[in-house]
Amino acid sequence: MIIGLTGGIASGKSTVSNILKELGACIIDADRIAHKILKKGQPGWRGVVGYFGTDIIDDKGEIDRKKLGKLVFNKPEERKKLEKITHPIIISQIKDEIVSLKNKCNLIILDAPLLFEANLDRLVDRVWVVYVDRDIQLRRLQERDGLSREEAILRIETQMPLKEKARLADIVIDNNGSIKKLKKQVIKHWRELKMKRIALIAHDEKKDDIIEFARKHYDLLKKCKLIATGTTGKMIIDKVGLEVERMLSGPLGGDQMIGSRVAQEKLDGVIFLRDPLTAQPHEPDITALLRVCDVHNVPLATNLATADLILHKLLEE
Numbered sequence: 001m002i003i004g005l006t007g008g009i010a011s012g013k014s015t016v017s018n019i020l021k022e023l024g025a026c027i028i029d030a031d032r033i034a035h036k037i038l039k040k041g042q043p044g045w046r047g048v049v050g051y052f053g054t055d056i057i058d059d060k061g062e063i064d065r066k067k068l069g070k071l072v073f074n075k076p077e078e079r080k081k082l083e084k085i086t087h088p089i090i091i092s093q094i095k096d097e098i099v100s101l102k103n104k105c106n107l108i109i110l111d112a113p114l115l116f117e118a119n120l121d122r123l124v125d126r127v128w129v130v131y132v133d134r135d136i137q138l139r140r141l142q143e144r145d146g147l148s149r150e151e152a153i154l155r156i157e158t159q160m161p162l163k164e165k166a167r168l169a170d171i172v173i174d175n176n177g178s179i180k181k182l183k184k185q186v187i188k189h190w191r192e193l194k195m196k197r198i199a200l201i202a203h204d205e206k207k208d209d210i211i212e213f214a215r216k217h218y219d220l221l222k223k224c225k226l227i228a229t230g231t232t233g234k235m236i237i238d239k240v241g242l243e244v245e246r247m248l249s250g251p252l253g254g255d256q257m258i259g260s261r262v263a264q265e266k267l268d269g270v271i272f273l274r275d276p277l278t279a280q281p282h283e284p285d286i287t288a289l290l291r292v293c294d295v296h297n298v299p300l301a302t303n304l305a306t307a308d309l310i311l312h313k314l315l316e317e
């Protein structure tokens, strides 16, 4: 899974990225790549010097970022031109890093200030936005970069509004409080991300079996994020005491709701104790759920023996 991590200027994205690094996350830093491609001899260097001219290079042949900054600051057309040259190169290098990291990391964080602006959100499965209220952002930016209020406002206003980014996020990390509060949220989201997400479903004739299964594997299931169709979920909560997110009951669309999670690749496994001897009114929904698991290569158990195997294998990883 790839998480896109973004925020606004001085919203605390780098702090979150560092916390994630300490937690052992594999991180791709888009800023580092953006700097690297502008080094002398790199493809970005050639494109940028080709367009903006040799006046922007210093005596060592490197691009003087301050000079380049002045040429594009407050000049939307020139900024667009710069982005048109650099973004495709940055995106292609990010894709290369994703490919090489995918072998060793289950979870990859793409740390990118311009995740939305550069359409990098297309490369990720989820988006985390580090959010602060505007007055706090302003104060922190002024303090951090020694800017006047007006200068800080100008910088903030060149970016996509942070509120808009938060609206598009799957997870919003609130950085209006202390660093301790920030760390607590990041650790919580990181732990949740590492939890296996499993759906539990059982037809009426199999309800006793699923309860028995949940009791037997209580300790393992407690480490997972569970979802279930309505009645199955209620029984697991009441009789076993596990935390379960309940969908609608199967005949009312619950199987389809779980199928939608599978299609969005938000589930690691489906345990569906089907009753093969009784006709169900919502047979098309059941078939659709089984099919979508195959489409997305999601482990699916339809009997107790396979359920045991899948659960142990998933938690072994």
Ligand SMILES: O=C(CO)COP(=O)(O)O
Binding pocket: 201, 202, 203, 204, 228, 229, 230, 231, 232, 233, 248, 249, 250, 251, 254, 255, 286
């Ligand atoms: O019908 C089901 C699956 O097809 C299960 O639904 P309930 O858990 O609501 O009984």
